[in-house]
Amino acid sequence: MTRSASLSCRLDCGACCTAPSITSPIPGMPDGKPAGVRCVQLGDDNLCRIFGKPERPAFCGGLQPSLEMCGPNREYAMHWLDTLERATCPQTD
Numbered sequence: 260m261t262r263s264a265s266l267s268c269r270l271d272c273g274a275c276c277t278a279p280s281i282t283s284p285i286p287g288m289p290d291g292k293p294a295g296v297r298c299v300q301l302g303d304d305n306l307c308r309i310f311g312k313p314e315r316p317a318f319c320g321g322l323q324p325s326l327e328m329c330g331p332n333r334e335y336a337m338h339w340l341d342t343l344e345r346a347t348c349p350q351t352d
Contacts, residue, residue, distance in 0.1 A: 267324065268306075268324050269324075269329060269332075269333065269336075270305075271304070271305045271333075272305055272329070272333045272336060273297070273301050273305035273306075273333075274329075274333050274336035274337045274340055275319075275322050275324075275328075275336070275340060276297065276298040276300070276301040276305075276307060276319075277295065277296070277297045277298065277301070277337070278294060278295065278336070278337050278340030278341050278344060279294055279318075279322070279340055279343070279344050280292065280293050280294040280344060280348075281298070281316055281318050281319070282318075283316040283317065283318060284316070285298060285299065285300060285309075285314075285316055286299075286300060286309060286314050287299035287300065288300075291316075294341070294344045294348075295341070300315075307319070327339070328340065
């Protein structure tokens with residue numbers, strides 16, 4: 260991972276394709292995906308198979324790597340994204 264204002268994805272991470280929920284359709288997941296579930300488009304190498312393709316959800320394109328989100332390792336990123344997911348999840352009664 261490059262440590263600069265513009266980060267690249269950390270190799271073998273995939274936290275942003277696992278931790279958050281995605282409510283829009285994804286090829287192979289027509290109803291989106293729940294939080295904590297690995298996206299079917301996340302390859303064994305933890306890289307997105309539909310990166311840069313029109314069928315990639317807008318949510319995914321808007322989630323850009325940053326020092327705040329990615330931190331020093333995958334575990335940090337998973338925790339950060341899980342905390343954000345819980346904080347933004349609609350409350351149910």
